[in-house]
Each structure stands twice: as structure tokens, then as C-alpha cells.
Amino acid sequence: MIDVMGRKIAVIRTGSGAPLIYFHGFADVHAASAGLLPFHEHLARSCDLIAPAHVGCAQTDERDDLDSVHDVVEQYLDFADALGIETFHLAGACVGGWIAAELAVRLPQRVRSLSLIGATGLFVSGNPIADIFWVAQPEDGIYYNDLRHMLFAARDPKAGMQLFPDGRGEIEQELLRYRMFRFASQIGFTPPYLYDRKLIEQLHRYKGPVLVACGEHDHMVPRAHAEAYAKGFRGARLEIIRGAGHSAHVEAPDVVAGLVAGMVGKG
Amino acid sequence: MKGHLRRIGRTQTFGPGIPSQSVKSWEQFLRNTKPGEDRLGDAKSxxxxxxxxxxxxxxxxxxxxxxxxxxxxxxxxxxxxxxxxxxxxxxxxxxxxxxxxxxxxxxxxxxxxxxxxxxxxxxxxxxxxxx
Structure with a gap:
């Protein structure tokens, strides 16, 4: 737990080396898993991994004045100061990638590298982000086929079935996922979902090394978003993760962790 | 409309991903219901x-x-x-x-x-x- 302006932020911190702040998405730590996943464990072998839980997620305090992604970013600006580290690497998946991008354009001097995995956050005309809030509710009150299809390349991948099993699980697990959906809906409920229309024109401000990774079969965020990020950041490295879906860090943990670790080695 | 949404299990006013729904109210719902059971107004015929x-x-x-x-x-x-x-x-x-x-x-x-x-x-x- 870290105290930021009187509010508690839950943090998992492990590993040693250059600090890397990782912002989670849906199929992720603090959102569908209380603990770290193989992807994070892999990363922690080569860096000081700092994984905070977003507002209202896991044990992080809720706030009743959360209006937009900018409130989240403001809180993370203070969070970065509270950590007492001058510079750090940034990475994030899905909405975590969006938040990482927003933070990087505000702290371009302090962010040593930026890695985005299936990041939301952009408005790309003609390529809407799919409505995850619709499929967050199970079919017949039981089946999460549509949610898994959106988050993964296959409908019933092993990792997908573990993170989002059918039926009703333990209440703590249900609420963990619920908190993440609530957080995401608070910052991105407006169709076409999870975007900041102004962000694309601010990307050029961050001039450090950027990795933009996305799954080959992302059913939530169209490929055009990864391409728009890569273009907006000038000279970013675009990596399409073969065989993976939206949650490439879960579906191909070694490949994606290797890529992110490579960025940390570079910055 | 309501029947259709209920059949496929989704509403636009209640449940995960609805910003106005508090964590506490969802917890109460989870504790007091069984998954897939009929809710008020549900009927097959x-x-x-x-x-x-x-x-x-x-x-x-x-x-x-x-x-x-x-x-x-x-x-x-x-x-x-x-x-x-x-x-x-x-x-x-x-x-x-x-x-x-x-x-x-x-x-x-x-x-x-x-x-x-x-x-x-x-x-x-x-x-x-x-x-």
C-alpha cells in the first residue's frame, strides 16, 4: 500500500533492477487475478516491477470524484513522486496501456521507455473499440464465451478459462473483476469506448523508445489503433504477436515479457 | 426488449460494467441470488x-x-x-x-x-x- 494524497493505492512490487511501472488491463493482475501472472513473474526477473491497482481496483481506494482518465493520470503523477524514483520505465496492457501513454506524454523526461500491449485510448475513425461492458455480463447469467472471445484469440483458451470461468466463483474473485469493470466504465463508458480524443495529437511529446505490441487476433481493439500509436509516437516499434488475441501478455507471456524486458534494457 | 436482454442475460442498467452500480450493491446481489435463476418479470410462456x-x-x-x-x-x-x-x-x-x-x-x-x-x-x- 502506498499513500498518495491521503488515498491508498495497492501495489505489488517485486524483482530488482531498473524500475518498471506496469498498469494492468482486464485479463491481468489486480483485475482478474489477485496475484501476479507468469508474464509479470517473467518481467520481474529483469527489473524492479511496480504494479499498482487502478482507482477502486483490488485494495486501492475508490474515489467518488472520478470523472475521466485524466483524474487517474493525475493520481499516478503523484504516485510516481511518492515512489521516490526520478526515472522509470512504463508498460501497460489494454486500458493500462492507455494510462501509460497518457502519463508518458505528461512526464516525457522521466519515462525511460514505454511499452503498450493491446492499448486502448485512441479514437480511430472507422475502427471502434468493441464494447466490453456489454459482454461483461454473462450469457444466461452463467457463460462468459463472448467476454473470452473479446479478450483472447480463442473462445476457451486455458488462461481465459482460468481468469474468466463460467458460472459464479468465490465472491472475492467476482468482486475483483467487478471492480475493474466498474473502474473502466467510469473512464470509458462513452462509445466507441475507452478513448481520449485528444491523446493522438499529444503522442509526439514523448520521444523515448516505444514498443507497441498487439495480438494478431485482437477482437477488442482493432489493429489500426496499434498502427496509430506507432505512427503518433514517431519511430515506435510495432510488434504483432502471432496467434495471440487482445491479451497477448497472457496468451504469449514469454514473448511479450521478452519484448518489454528488451525495452527496459534499452532505456 | 427486456425479455430479449434477460434471455441473453444482460441489461443496460444493472451489472458489471455499469458505472453507476456500486461495488457494495453488486456484492449484495451476488450474495442473495443464484446465477442463471429467474428474476422479476422473467417468464418462459x-x-x-x-x-x-x-x-x-x-x-x-x-x-x-x-x-x-x-x-x-x-x-x-x-x-x-x-x-x-x-x-x-x-x-x-x-x-x-x-x-x-x-x-x-x-x-x-x-x-x-x-x-x-x-x-x-x-x-x-x-x-x-x-x-
Whole structure:
């Protein structure tokens, strides 16, 4: 737990080396898993991994004045100061990638590298982000086929079935996922979902090394978003993760962790 | 619409991903329900709706009997009746209304007048001597 302006932020911190702040998405730590996943464990072998839980997620305090992604970013600006580290690497998946991008354009001097995995956050005309809030509710009150299809390349991948099993699980697990959906809906409920229309024109401000990774079969965020990020950041490295879906860090943990670790080695 | 959303298990007002839904209210819902069970208004057939008293349908004699049961049970004196549902054709709704007005309503008016006179003596005076 870290105290930021009187509010508690839950943090998992492990590993040693250059600090890397990782912002989670849906199929992720603090959102569908209380603990770290193989992807994070892999990363922690080569860096000081700092994984905070977003507002209202896991044990992080809720706030009743959360209006937009900018409130989240403001809180993370203070969070970065509270950590007492001058510079750090940034990475994030899905909405975590969006938040990482927003933070990087505000702290371009302090962010040593930026890695985005299936990041939301952009408005790309003609390529809407799919409505995850619709499929967050199970079919017949039981089946999460549509949610898994959106988050993964296959409908019933092993990792997908573990993170989002059918039926009703333990209440703590249900609420963990619920908190993440609530957080995401608070910052991105407006169709076409999870975007900041102004962000694309601010990307050029961050001039450090950027990795933009996305799954080959992302059913939530169209490929055009990864391409728009890569273009907006000038000279970013675009990596399409073969065989993976939206949650490439879960579906191909070694490949994606290797890529992110490579960025940390570079910055 | 509601039936369709319920069948596929989703609403736009309640559940994960709805920003106005607090964590606490969702926790209570989880603790007090079983996944997949029917919720208020759910039904698989007209018979089920009929048995649950959600609708009243049938011949004028049936409708009169069912409404009378409600009047006797609850002592109600006013009804708000919806004759038209969804994509029902206007001519069918009109036929229902006409049958109700000519073959159900006069009987109920007469019967309920007797019932209220017995159960609520003086009601007419209190209401200013209405019909």
C-alpha cells in the first residue's frame, strides 16, 4: 500500500533492477487475478516491477470524484513522486496501456521507455473499440464465451478459462473483476469506448523508445489503433504477436515479457 | 426488449460494467441470488405469466373472474389497464378494449359497487355522492 494524497493505492512490487511501472488491463493482475501472472513473474526477473491497482481496483481506494482518465493520470503523477524514483520505465496492457501513454506524454523526461500491449485510448475513425461492458455480463447469467472471445484469440483458451470461468466463483474473485469493470466504465463508458480524443495529437511529446505490441487476433481493439500509436509516437516499434488475441501478455507471456524486458534494457 | 436482454442475460442498467452500480450493491446481489435463476418479470410462456398474475388474458368471463378475484382480495377500486403490448396489431388491441368495455366493465362496476357499499359504508358520501 502506498499513500498518495491521503488515498491508498495497492501495489505489488517485486524483482530488482531498473524500475518498471506496469498498469494492468482486464485479463491481468489486480483485475482478474489477485496475484501476479507468469508474464509479470517473467518481467520481474529483469527489473524492479511496480504494479499498482487502478482507482477502486483490488485494495486501492475508490474515489467518488472520478470523472475521466485524466483524474487517474493525475493520481499516478503523484504516485510516481511518492515512489521516490526520478526515472522509470512504463508498460501497460489494454486500458493500462492507455494510462501509460497518457502519463508518458505528461512526464516525457522521466519515462525511460514505454511499452503498450493491446492499448486502448485512441479514437480511430472507422475502427471502434468493441464494447466490453456489454459482454461483461454473462450469457444466461452463467457463460462468459463472448467476454473470452473479446479478450483472447480463442473462445476457451486455458488462461481465459482460468481468469474468466463460467458460472459464479468465490465472491472475492467476482468482486475483483467487478471492480475493474466498474473502474473502466467510469473512464470509458462513452462509445466507441475507452478513448481520449485528444491523446493522438499529444503522442509526439514523448520521444523515448516505444514498443507497441498487439495480438494478431485482437477482437477488442482493432489493429489500426496499434498502427496509430506507432505512427503518433514517431519511430515506435510495432510488434504483432502471432496467434495471440487482445491479451497477448497472457496468451504469449514469454514473448511479450521478452519484448518489454528488451525495452527496459534499452532505456 | 427486456425479455430479449434477460434471455441473453444482460441489461443496460444493472451489472458489471455499469458505472453507476456500486461495488457494495453488486456484492449484495451476488450474495442473495443464484446465477442463471429467474428474476422479476422473467417468464418462459404466457401460461407462466398468467399463473403468476402478471397478465390477465382470456374470454370476457375469464377476465371478469380474474379481475374480481383481485378486487375482492385487495379491495382495489381503480385499475390502470394496458391493452397494447409490443408489436400487437392495433385492431387486436381495439377488439380487446371493446370487449372489455361492453362485456367486462359493466359487470365489474355493478359488482364492485355492492362490494364497496358493504365493506366501506359511507364511501359514497365521503366521495361526494359519486355514481
Amino acid at each position: 404466457w401460461e407462466e405469466l398468467d399463473a403468476g398474475g402478471s397478465i390477465i388474458a382470456g374470454s370476457p368471463a375469464t377476465v371478469r373472474r380474474r379481475l374480481w378475484e383481485l378486487i375482492e382480495m385487495a379491495g382495489v377500486g381503480n385499475f390502470l389497464i394496458q391493452f397494447h403490448f409490443g408489436n400487437m396489431k392495433a385492431e387486436h388491441a381495439r377488439k380487446s378494449m371493446r370487449l372489455f368495455a361492453t362485456e367486462v366493465l359493466p359487470h365489474l362496476r355493478k359488482d364492485s359497487k355492492e362490494l364497496f357499499a358493504r365493506d366501506y359504508p359511507g364511501l359514497d358520501e365521503n366521495l361526494g355522492g359519486g355514481r
